[in-house]
Amino acid sequence: MEVIKKGTTIQSLEIGMGIIEAIAKQGRPLKFSDIQELTQITKSNLYKYLNTFTQLGILYRTKDTGEYILGSKLIEYGMAAVDQENVIDRVSPFLHEINEKSSSTVLFASWTSNGPMVVKELNNNRGINIGAQIGTFLPIRSATGKVFMAFMDEHLIREWKAKEFTQIPQDKVSQLEDECKIIQEKEISFAREPLVSSVSSVSIPVLNYKKKLLGTITVVGFSEFIPFDENNELSQYLIRISKEISGTFGY
Template identity: 45%
Template sequence: MTEHKSPQGIQSLQLGLNILDVFLEKAHPLKFSEVQEYTGMTKSNLYKYLHTLTQSGVLYRDPVQNTYSLGSRLIEYGNAALGSTDIIGRVLPYLKEISQQTSLTTLLAIWSHDGPVIAHIWNANYGINIGAQIGAKLPLLSSSGKIFAAFMKGTERQEWELKELSKLTELKRKEFIKERHEAEKNKFTYASEPLIEHISSFSVPLLDFQQNLLGSLTVVGFTPLIPKNTEDEISQYVIGQANKISASFGYRL
């Protein structure tokens, strides 16, 4: 009987993917020494990989902070994989405008096969560590996660929600159910420091002509600067921008 062997992979390609996995796992910019520590690669070998990945746009090197982070080229790959190029292109100018008007970081979250992920981020001028980066999955209790729980349809969303709820205490589950009902009514969610200390967020849904959820528009910043309800001037402004985006996909109030 002939033994079938699995084809041997390309080791150098796997090493490059391992480096990208480090950035995905750590979810914040890393210095060269940190990448070396997490990968265990020699300095000379790691430098070659980082240089190649940076040149191709898969990684980005900040010349001021001398740190590396996931690059814009990955946005193109991710958009193609998720079939979301249209919404990214349409929302991007709004992310930029909202960030410039509010001096807060804005992001777009879309649905992947097992939960919401960050599809694009527009950082505020001063720059903050929001605890996540492009491609990162967002938990149920994040403001984006609450939007998807309230407005996303289908069994995938239900399975994801049940899985996330199983990680919570009974008290947290009850609080979440109450917040989900409020989100359905107000089309607004708030999360106090869901990923990193001192950083909070609020989100609003982006809907199409059939009232299907396209994604969540999220504003992130230092906790005292983030509105907790729809009455705030910043909230009203962002809701208005989200309504414009939704209207471009045929949604009517």
């Protein structure tokens, strides 16, 4: 029996993981040429790696642009690693209820080192798909991003905030900080999506007994159907169900 010496590694596996790490660090969809520039791997070899990862579900290649993002299998591994599976299991029935109540897309997002990421998406009305795919990173000015800014420990989100703040005007930064104080109090967040003006979102936190943010539930849809303040009937329903969901985690 051959004994593997301590420190022995498989170089091709190291190269493959280097590709995944490069894509993950960018936090956005990447073209083949982008990945080739980042990794400096020959085109023929890089194609083999990307094709293998795509077939395994570790990467996903979008049909319209051919860009690469992290795949569902990698997200599944990550969720298991941070012990979030139980959170997903517990919130799933509530996601279905909210989807039926709102008739809009419902997202569940968890924290990653690159910011809040969609880990579950629900939309029974497949004719109209407004929202974000699993694996999408959500910006700080989205309803989801605001909740993470309001409730996450400062040391965990410092780098993410600094990066996001470079992309918005200074007056919007101050406005965002003031808004987060209100979100901490009311435990609900609203946003007109910055990339698509006709789309709005409303987000609620999922908190545990330590008031630690486990994730966010976000309703996304056309602005005419999504509330913009807490006085709306749907807003009041979301505030109530937020307390119910967090109550299952001891909050």
